[in-house]
Amino acid sequence: MTTKLFIDGEVGTTGLQIRARLDQRKDLDFISLGEEKRKDAGARREALNAADVVILCLPDDAAKEAVSLIDNKTTRVIDASTAHRVAPGWVYGFPEMSPEQGRAISGAARVTNPGCYPTGAIALVKPLVDAGLVPKGWPLTVNAVSGYSGGGKQMIAEFEDEDAPNYTFEAFRAYALGLAHKHVPEMQVNMGLDHPPLFAPAVGRYAQGMIVEVPLQLWALPGKPSVARVHEVLAAAYEGARFVSVVPLGESAAMTKLEPEGLNGTNELKLFAFGNETTGQVMLTALLDNLGKGASGQAVQCLNIMIGADEGLAVDL
């Protein structure tokens, strides 16, 4: 049986990558609107209601509008935007987040694809909160750097198109200085924290790939866990996961650098515990492709889980 799939926002950065990942699939029938119809509300309404599954690769307002245009009970939605990340009735599309999450995604009518930064940060912190190593009330910080494709077509033009009005020569930019980045709520909710993490993102002069870091002063935590214990909890949480791996301590201890483009083009997420047992400190670190496990790859994984295609399974059975 084929699944009728409509990607709303198909020619944007995330949409194009999803289409490229799915182009060879024989089990999917694509509903596609031409250039002249792709922003026409009437044509989109028709496509949205004709599809078995739609993937929304749109700005938040257009994503909300798309959901409001669906007037039947069968069309299922995967929203790549931030619009529904903590909305009631939506399942958070991060299958490795807990053993139950994959099952919840498989049966869901509305799935919200996680943000790129939260994918790394939640993967690092949630298992430690669940295990009681990090108290729910702990003051956490998340630092990150992303390639400029994270900002979609506009930011790509800003860094690549010398004729763009906002073309920039910047090598590196810290941003979200008001400490209210749109990803903070989904991080807090899915990490299970009582307080919003302090989130400090940055963008670098390269297209794609990201590093997300959560520093922890282990000596200050109630149980004073060792780096080895933190690593053990993370490794156990993702044992058998197909797309998430925890790098062995011996391997990460031998590393002297980490660059953000290392997983580009994949749906992988690699987690590291760079630590110092003497000082009781650890830098929990996630490496991912913002357009892979941080967006398009993750959306495809959720689609596969929802339609029962084998490639989507979060864990090898």
Ligand SMILES: NC(=O)C1=CN([C@@H]2O[C@H](COP(=O)(O)OP(=O)(O)OC[C@H]3O[C@@H](n4cnc5c(N)ncnc54)[C@H](OP(=O)(O)O)[C@@H]3O)[C@@H](O)[C@H]2O)C=CC1
């Ligand atoms: N880039 C990334 O790394 C990630 C992005 N996301 C999210 O995915 C969503 C898409 O992002 P991204 O692909 O980067 O953004 P882009 O700006 O690259 O693409 C968005 C696309 O949506 C189209 N569009 C805008 N308004 C409408 C509308 N009313 N009807 C139909 N199409 C419309 C745009 O048209 P036009 O081409 O004319 O501008 C564009 O093609 C965003 O919500 C973003 O936050 C999520 C995770 C990571």
Ligand SMILES: CC(=O)N[C@@H](CCC(=O)OP(=O)(O)O)C(=O)O
């Ligand atoms: C570099 C850059 O600007 N990145 C984007 C996040 C991209 C993303 O993942 O946004 P959503 O998943 O929430 O749609 C930003 O910080 O707004």
